[in-house]
Amino acid sequence: MMSTPFPRRLVAFLAALVVGVLAATVLSASPAAAKGKYKARITVSATKITLGGSVTISGVVRGAPLGKKVVLQALYPTGRWHKNAVGRTGNGGAVTFVETPTTTQKRIYRIYVPGTRKKRAGFSNRILVKVKKASTTSTTSTSAPTEKWYDLYDVGSYDDYAFDSVSSIRINGAYFTKSLKQYTHASSGYEEYNLSRLCTQLTATVGLADDYSDSGSKGQLRILRDSSETYKKQFGLGVSEPITLDLTNTLRLRIETTDLSGWATVALGSPRIYCNTSIEQGWDD
Secondary structure, three states, X not given: OOOOOOOHHHHHHHHHHHHHXXXXXXXXXXXXXXOOEOEEEEEEOOOEEEOOOXXXXXXXXXXXXXXXXXEEEEEXXXXXXXEEEEEEOOHHHEEEEEEOOOOOOOEEEEEEXXXXXXXXXXXXXXXXXXXXXOOOOOOOOOOOOOEEEEEHHHOOOOEEEOEEXXXXXXXXXXXXXXXXXXXXXXXXXXXXXXXXXXXXXXXXXXXXEHHHOOOOOEEEEEEEEOOEEEEEEEEEOOOEEEEEEEOOOXXXXXXXXXXXXXXXXXXXXXXXXXXXHHHHHHOOO
C-alpha cells in the first residue's frame, strides 16, 4: 500500500515555523547593540572672569537617568583635555559645576557623558572662558605718578587668538618673567590691546621660545599700530632682539606671530608699555 504524502501547504507552513523559531532563538541570544548616544549642552555664567572669581557651568544631558555620572573637562593651552570634576545628573538630566580658576590661563570647558550598553558616550558643546588679573590700583597716595610702566602680562587684551600669558620663559638662553607667547604648535596667533592713545612706548625682547621650538624652526613677529605695521622680523631658534617702539597716539596695538616652519613658538620676553595711569580706568569693564 502506498503512503499518503503531506499536503504541500502543510509542509510549507511547518518549514516557515521552524525557520522563525531558529531566528528568534539567535536574536534573543545576541546582546543588544547600543543605540544612539548621549547628547548634552552647557552654558556658563560668564565668559570673562577675574582671577579669584568663580564661573558656573550648567549642563543638561538629554535622556539621562537620575544620578548619571558626568565629567567636566577643560582644555588648556597645553592642548590636552583635563578632568576637572565629576558630577551626577539631577531631575531632567541637569548638572552643575562651579570652577574657581587659580591661573590666568584661558580654558575651554565641555562635559563628557560615559556610555552604557544601551547608549554610546557623548560630549557637549565647548565654551571658552578667559581669566584676567584683578586690578591693584591704589588711591591712598596723593603723589601717585601720572605715568608708569605696565607689564602686558597684567593688561587685559581686547581680542586674541592662540596667544597666552606665561609667568616665565626662556628666549635665546635668557630668562624672562611675565611674558607672552604664541600657543605651542599653532600656525599663527595674535593679541590686541586698547591703548586709548594713553601710551608712548613698548619694550620687550623678542625671538623664539627655547623650550617650545624645534632646532631649525623659524617664526615671524609683526607689531601694528592702528593697522599700520611698525615692526616685522623673522627669527630662528637661538636668535633674539631687544626692541623699543614708539606708541605715541596709538589707539589699538596688535601683535601678530606666525610659525613659518612648524614647531616654532614666537615669544615676547617681559613686554612692557609706558602709559598714563588713567588707562587703568577701563580695565575693570
